[in-house]
Amino acid sequence: MDERSVEQSGRQGEAVAKVKADALTDAAVLTYLRRNPDFLVRHPDIAGVLIPPVRAMGEGVVDLQQFIVQKLRSDISRLKLNQRKLIATSRNNLVSQGRVHAAIIALIGARSFEDFITVLTDELASLLDVDAVGFCLEASGE
Template sequence: MAETRDAASLSEHEVRAYLRANPEFLKDNPDMLNVLAVPARDVGAEAGVGAGIADFQRFMVERLRREGEALKAQQGDLIANARANMNTQSRVHSAILFLLDAQSFEQFINAITTDLAVMLDMDAVVLAVETNDLSLPGINQHGVRVVSQGTVDSWMNSSQAVRLDSNVIGDDQLFGPAASLVQSQALIRLDIDPRMPTGLLVLGSRNPEMFDPGQGTELAQFLGRVIERQLRLWLEV
């Protein structure tokens, strides 16, 4: 078996010859650029041996600049997302405080189906209830839609509290005349009480990517839980 030569025994000529024979070496091993001491200019031309010996320092600076620009872009995206999340959180908190200030059950329902859309910058907000009993309080108010029993489970899993959809076509059964505007939606299950029909809060937006299945659902769940508790208080169940 041939012995491996010590790196210190390699001559400059051999290293040059190897690199010329393997022009892709540094491209395939970019980590070597971090340990090489390199010239700031084309030393081949200055030494009279011909141009073409790469200015590695310039290469590394350009690479670092590209990496810095990419990192800056990533930081910009993170900051933009953080600001958007803070804005959304602020909107939801303000909307919840507004709901808690309702002075009557009718005002509470109206706040959900009318004011919530403005406060959350939605194109449609619907409160749906599974029931055949049209005498239930608030059932005939604007923005409250009646759906048959089992409908909510057909739209989302029974264990699912929130469902987010992007790039959708608004459902007429849910959104009525506003269905043509809706391109993304959030469905929030409302389990008010075992003795009460299942409810559903639906937020619709014309922005096809306002809601996405990959987004977090904490704020939507929080909004849903607050509405559930307020409904229990108003209905005294």
């Protein structure tokens, strides 16, 4: 299949998807929901994106239910963002922990002081994914 026919096939697929999306009317959705009254029970997550109608309560009367729903939606959005950040932080910590473990295993595996220094100077920076590694050694009084 050449590049032109792949491009044509892609355009045809987009056109079919658009026709199917255009064919989905309010009436079709209503018919489906009438035939499947437990739809929201099976898919409760969709309720969070639906916009409920605003009730006319009269002059000076506040729709507290609408206020609570909006606050809960805001809280859910904030919590989902915090959850994504926590998961990303956990993944980064896991990667860092793996690097530290690999570095420790390399240091422990050194058979002599010279091997230890070689690991420090040649391998440790790349194992820890850092630019430089410092090492201090103190002599005992003996």
